[in-house]
Amino acid sequence: LRQGRLWWKETRVPISRVQHVDLKHGPLERRAALATLVVHTAAIHLSGVTVRGIPEADAEWLRDTLARQLDDAADAL
Numbered sequence: 001l002r003q004g005r006l007w008w009k010e011t012r013v014p015i016s017r018v019q020h021v022d023l024k025h026g027p028l029e030r031r032a033a034l035a036t037l038v039v040h041t042a043a044i045h046l047s048g049v050t051v052r053g054i055p056e057a058d059a060e061w062l063r064d065t066l067a068r069q070l071d072d073a074a075d076a077l
Contacts, residue, residue, distance in 0.1 A: 011049055017041045021066045023059055035059035039066065 024036040035056045039049045054062070 013039060013041055013049055015066075015069050018066065018070060020070070021063045023063050025056070029053075029056075037062055 019040045019042055022038040022040070024038060025034075026036070029035055033056045034053050037051045037054055037059045039051075041048055051059075
């Protein structure tokens with residue numbers, strides 16, 4: 001996740017720290033076919049990463065891809 005316009009802040013979360021992934025659709029987001037992707041982590045200092053304003057189809061694809069990776073990682077344990 002990269003945030004900021006002038007100064008950038010980049011956050012990378014290893015898949016091993018991801019607990020689950022949520023999609024949120026507020027009324028304005030639904031109207032614009034956008035979504036908010038929330039990646040919940042096991043880290044104490046970083047409880048989650050929120051990405052707002054993603055096109056709905058892209059957000060669903062990201063959620064499904066991350067969920068599939070989480071399922072595959074759980075099988076490896």
